[in-house]
Amino acid sequence: MDKILADYRNQLGDFEIVEIDEGRVEKIREELDIEAPVDLHWTWNYGNEVEELAxxxxxxxxxxxxxxxxxxxxxxxxxxEWFLPREGVLMLPTILTMMEADEATCKAAAADEFAFTISQLLHGEQAALQICGQLTNSCPTMDAKFYAASQVADEARHVEVLSKLLQRKFGTIYPIGGTLKILLDKLLQAPTWKTKTLGMQTLFEGVAVGILDVIQKGSTNPLVSDIIRRVKMDEARHAAFGILTMRRTVQSATEEEMVEMEDFAFNILETLNANQQLDMLNVLGPKYGIDPHQVVEMAMGLPNWAEINSELFMHTVVPNLARLGLITERTEQQYREIGVMHGDRFGTGIDEDVRASMN
Ligand SMILES: [Fe+2]
Ligand SMILES: [Fe+2]
Structure with missing residues (x-):
């Protein structure tokens, strides 16, 4: 399988990064009409077939x-004022603190980076809204259609709440990063409801649950805490749907389908990781005197880089894939090499909110 965004890959030290130039990003953002065919499936069985989805x-x-x-x-x-810890959650204030920047600059950068991150989550929510609409059409059972329809309402609410948070409290919504747009289009164009579920509910919502968890644990502002807590409770249900549905899917999948799903998952996560937040650093770095490539190279030179880098992925998404049998010996070493997997492949267990949604 070819790498995603093959034309936008460069070596940075030993690492292959994905970086799209600003001119191309503009064009990617202007692609508003995407051909995304959906196989619609009727069912005449209105009784409960899939207990756990009901x-x-x-x-x-x-x-x-x-x-x-x-x-x-x-x-x-x-x-x-600080509403997240000065170091640890966000990248810019951590770097600026090391550069001995003054307090006001560190705080301004923290607010900017938070707004950027929430903006990317917002655009991801819009993709989730559209994908769940597709799933309502294509899922095979009425239980899955009911569930997908309820997720459509959840995702509409997330688009609403995050856009209001940004407009009302930050006065800005940052445009979508090029890498994210390309990956979200891939999920919207995925050929079957199974790949859409793998892509959205397992991969992207898995990553989102990790980000939301870190923000929730760090936030000291009641408004941010409340919004993130509410969104995360919903996302936990969505991630649970991903796990429950994918469990059934892998049980009945052929060997060939397993290989396809394993490659699909690896390619998406590899590309996301290969950007190394350069989409954010290229927009905000120059404003604060930060050289994006220098930062990435410096981070990669840290002895515990793989551990730090893999944290977000090891929170939910990689352990889930490993449990589903979608990370095998074939890909495990590759995941480790790019710093997406570290330590025990099963991580520390399923996020408590996701687990609660599954019982
Ligand atoms: Fe959402
Ligand atoms: Fe969601």
Whole structure:
């Protein structure tokens, strides 16, 4: 299988990075109409066929909330105060602290990077909204259609709440990064509901649960904490759907299909990782006197780079793939080489919110 974005790969030291130049990114962003055929599937069986999805749908109905009226939007979020730890969660304030930048600069960079990250999550939410619409069409059972429809409502709410957070408290929404847009289009164009589920619910929502968990644990602002907690509770259900559905899928998959899914997962995660946040660093780095390539090279030179780099992936997505049998000896070493897998391939276990959604 060919690498994604093969034309935008360069060596940085020993590492192959993906970096799209700004001119090309503009064009990628302008591609608003995407050909994404969907195989629609009718069913006449209106009884419950898939017990665990019926339960998940029930849980989803009870878990609905209103992004306008349930959120205390009048809560202050002063951007000149720390609302996440100075180091550890965000990259820019960590680097600027090492560069001995003044306090105000570190805080401004933290606010900018947070807004950038939430903006990327927002664009990902829009993709999730559209993919779940596709799944409602193509899933084979009524239980899966009910569940997918409820996720459509969840994702609409996430688009609403994150865009309101950005507009009301940060006054800006950053445009989508080129790498992310290309990868999201791949998921929207994935040929079957199985690959869409693997791509969106297992890979992307797995990564999202990791990001949300880190923000939730670090946030000291009640508004941010409340929004992230609510979104993460919903995402945990979505990740649970991914695991439950993929479990059934791999049980009935042929060897050839397993290889295909394993490669698909590896290629998506490899590309995401190969960007090394350069999409963010290229936009925000220059504003704070940070050289993007220098930062990436420096990070890679750290003795514990693989451990730090793999943290987000080892939170949920890699252990899930390993449990599903979608990381085998064939790809395990490659995952380790690019710093996406570190330590025990099964990680420390399933995120507690995801586990709670599965029971
Ligand atoms: Fe979402
Ligand atoms: Fe989701």
């Amino acid at each position: 339960a998940l749908y029930e849980r989803g109905k009870k878990g609905q909330w209103n992004a306008e009226t349930d959120i205390h939007w009048d809560t202050d979020l002063p951007l000149d």
